[in-house]
Amino acid sequence: MADRLITRRRTLHLGLAALAGMSAISSHHLAKSEPLSDFTVSSNTPLKERAAAIGLIYGAAIRHDHLAKDAQLASSVIQECGILVPEWGLKWSTPDKPLRPSPDSFDFRAADQSLEFAVANGLLFRGHTLVWHESLPDWFSKIVNRQNAREFLAQHIQTVVGRYAGKVHSWDVVNEAIEPADGRSDGLRSSPWLELLGSDYIDLAFRMAHQAEEKALLVYNDYGLDYDTDEAEAKRAAVLQLLRHLKSLGTPIHALGIQAHLSGSETRFNPQKLQEFLRNIASLGLKIIISELDVTDKNLTIQVHLRDQIIAKVYEDYLSAVLMEPAVIAVITWGLSDRYTWLSEFQPRSDSASVRPLPIDSLFQRKLAWNAIARAFDRASIRPLT
Ligand code: G3I
Numbered sequence: 001m002a003d004r005l006i007t008r009r010r011t012l013h014l015g016l017a018a019l020a021g022m023s024a025i026s027s028h029h030l031a032k033s034e035p036l037s038d039f040t041v042s043s044n045t046p047l048k049e050r051a052a053a054i055g056l057i058y059g060a061a062i063r064h065d066h067l068a069k070d071a072q073l074a075s076s077v078i079q080e081c082g083i084l085v086p087e088w089g090l091k092w093s094t095p096d097k098p099l100r101p102s103p104d105s106f107d108f109r110a111a112d113q114s115l116e117f118a119v120a121n122g123l124l125f126r127g128h129t130l131v132w133h134e135s136l137p138d139w140f141s142k143i144v145n146r147q148n149a150r151e152f153l154a155q156h157i158q159t160v161v162g163r164y165a166g167k168v169h170s171w172d173v174v175n176e177a178i179e180p181a182d183g184r185s186d187g188l189r190s191s192p193w194l195e196l197l198g199s200d201y202i203d204l205a206f207r208m209a210h211q212a213e214e215k216a217l218l219v220y221n222d223y224g225l226d227y228d229t230d231e232a233e234a235k236r237a238a239v240l241q242l243l244r245h246l247k248s249l250g251t252p253i254h255a256l257g258i259q260a261h262l263s264g265s266e267t268r269f270n271p272q273k274l275q276e277f278l279r280n281i282a283s284l285g286l287k288i289i290i291s292e293l294d295v296t297d298k299n300l301t302i303q304v305h306l307r308d309q310i311i312a313k314v315y316e317d318y319l320s321a322v323l324m325e326p327a328v329i330a331v332i333t334w335g336l337s338d339r340y341t342w343l344s345e346f347q348p349r350s351d352s353a354s355v356r357p358l359p360i361d362s363l364f365q366r367k368l369a370w371n372a373i374a375r376a377f378d379r380a381s382i383r384p385l386t
Pocket of ligand 1: 087091094095134135175259342345
């Protein structure tokens with residue numbers, strides 16, 4: 001048994017190194033050897049139920065227009081998800097029914113559509129995002145200035161958060177405010193909000209959100225926190241510095257959202273380093289939400305079954321590591337089916353093959369990635385009740 005295990009493990013490492021690094025070993029050769037891993041699962045129990053069994057929430061970010069037009073997507077979301085995040089509807093501006101069509105108007109149709117779907121199907125609802133440097137409407141830079149920015153921020157948060165008060169599990173109050181490469185000692189990104197309101201804009205936004213909504217968890221959300229690289233290390237340090245600062249101010253902040261946009265070809269993953277970061281976050285009394293999980297297969301072999309195995313292993317290794325931290329209360333994938341992923345457009349493969357970053361394929365069949373997530377949930381410990 002031990003020999004077989006070593007062979008399997010060796011095959012796995014060889015396979016992963018070869019495929020991830022696109023080395024000389026022919027993937028055809030590997031295809032003939034035993035599978036890298038079979039990702040066996042114990043049952044067909046949906047992910048939302050496997051998550052709930054350990055006190056975790058699982059769900060996905062889905063566009064309202066996709067949910068409305070694709071019944072297969074809708075039924076897959078209902079089957080697998082315990083929480084829904086509108087991928088577009090609660091940003092200031094997106095292509096379909098933008099929330100802020102003009103400086104003095106709001107269009108809630110997209111967000112209402114998503115909330116109605118969630119309520120009708122017993123899903124929790126998550127708000128994304130109130131303050132971000134992207135997806136600002138064209139009028140924003142023409143109209144908002146240092147004199148009126150605070151009023152625009154207050155009106156937006158009070159109106160939007162107030163409308164959904166009591167119906168939202170958690171709000172991404174501020175998104176992606178840290179960028180160490182911008183060279184500030186506080187690590188803040190040079191964003192329109194920083195220019196307009198100064199570095200207090202983050203504390204201000206959380207206080208405004210808390211005033212409008214006593215119940216929802218108020219979250220700071222960011223990306224690039226996952227790997228054992230200099231950039232990620234710098235970003236983790238800067239995010240921790242920000243969160244410690246906010247806690248010292250008494251800011252009403254309850255959780256960190258770790259987006260977790262991962263890569264199948266990134267091999268610099270150090271679970272212990274990530275777990276230390278999570279412990280530091282939790283020691284501030286904050287919960288943790290894995291808020292936008294997906295795994296790009298952009299640089300991997302074109303062979304689908306090998307690609308799927310590598311992607312599945314990333315899901316299993318990452319979730320096994322982060323779920324060791326009891327403060328992790330939710331795992332949300334950025335999309336559910338490969339048929340609708342932002343990566344098709346934003347990180348397409350050079351060989352033009354369809355990308356396969358998510359747990360469900362484009363024909364709504366569960367993939368090895370689904371198995372991997374299920375296995376990680378099954379093995380994780382029950383979250384403490386809070
Ligand atoms: O499809 C239209 C096209 O017809 C039009 O010509 C073009 C001109 O603007 O827009 C196209 O729509 C774009 C859409 O993606 C297509 O999928 C929108 O502009 C673009 O804003 C939108 O990007 C979204 C992006 O956030 C910015 O809001 C993505 O859908 C969405 O997945 C992405 O999600 C972000 C999270 O909010 C924050 N974390 C990172 C994550 C991925 O970037």
